[in-house]
Amino acid sequence: MGSLQAREMEELYVYAGENMPRVRLCLLRRYSCVEEVEAYVGRVQDRYTLRLGTVETITGNLKIGCDTHAECEACPFYILEYNEVTTEYSLWKAADADWRLDSIVATMYTGAGGPARERGALPRALQGLREGLDREYVWDCVRRLNLPLEQIDWAEFRELLESMLAAKGVADDDCVTLRGVVALAALQATVQTSKRAVRSQLRAYDSRVRAAATPASTRTSSPESLLPADSRESSVSSVHYTYGLPATQLDANFKAYFRSMAENFELFEEPATALRGRVAKPRKKPAGRQGHRPVQA
Known part of the structure; x- marks a missing residue:
């Protein structure tokens, strides 16, 4: 995101915890329906091979953040707020952080090189890999990756792997290239699982906020x-x-x-710190902000 673009966008600052600097949020865009939000978040996941998760904040907005790193502080996050009057969504993003593909991919190999996980049985879907491909070698490569294997749809992984191998023309005995393609296919499979989960969570959230937006509230x-x-x-x-x-x-x-x-x-899932007064206000309050679920509230 360019600095000029950031200056032109609506911004606000939110409290991030005791003795912590405030977090600057930029308004990315307003959407008329949750399907448009799904499409945007899905494109981000595809571009940076991200596993994302969501949590509803104590103020009723939805926080969308990195689910790739165990304790992620460097990656950005999003806040989704629903306007009960206009029935639009506003998507905010932490302005002072961005996704880094190199750090995401590197997480696959954290702790790799050591012994593989318990061998377990070869997933049934992998038994259907093309003839000539060493299935046990593929399975061993996957088990050495720092990925949540329980989030892999093995049939989907097999389709991704065979498609990538065919596109790159990888020979069955080219173990070095095969190992890299296996890693990419496994990573992509976990991303696809995450995309389905995020889509489901967004739609569930949409149902909740629209059901809560009764005529009495407006x-x-x-x-x-x-x-x-x-x-x-x-x-x-x-x-x-x-x-x-x-x-x-x-x-x-x-x-x-x-x-x-x-x-x-706004940034906390649980009210774990001492309460204090508001520390910042939005720099800009455009017409039409009335009726929003406050991003900070």
Whole structure:
């Protein structure tokens, strides 16, 4: 992403933890449906051979991050937010990090060179590899890779491997080239499994947020009418607590402060650090931002 492009994009900063620098997010694009988000994320996975995972944040947005490294701090992540008014999605990306293909591929060989994992039985799909190909050698190459073998669809791996071997014209006895092609096919197979999982998670999230976006949440009647009947006197636990008419000024002050504290936890799956006030605001607030699920909240 070029610096000029980044400056022209909408940006905001979010709290990343105690004694940690704030994280800058850039708005990549707004999408009219979750299928468009799926297509974009899928292209990123294909381009950088990424395994991604998702987790819903405590504020109801969806964090999409690297699932390739055990403890990933260098890779970027995405925040997907849903606008209940426009029914659009906004996709934000950590602006100060980017994907590196070399680091992703290198993870396959971390710890490689040592003994292979327990041999186990040759997957049935590999028994159908083309005649002349040393199936046991292929299986040994796969087991030496630092990849989650449980995420490999072996029939898909076989198709990828045979297609790559044919495209490159690899001879059955060319063990050096074969080993590299096996690694690429195995990596690609795990990416395909990850893409299916992310697609399923995105669609499940889409169903949840659209089901939650009831007419009651977008009515223009009095703020108190947005609250459940049993929470109008003290609405702290309501999802609409910032819009309620408080019973006392103390209640109102508490609710306003609680919202500012909650806005600091967008990057966390669990509220594990001390609460504090909002540390940053978006640099730019374009028309139409009303109704968004706040990226920080």
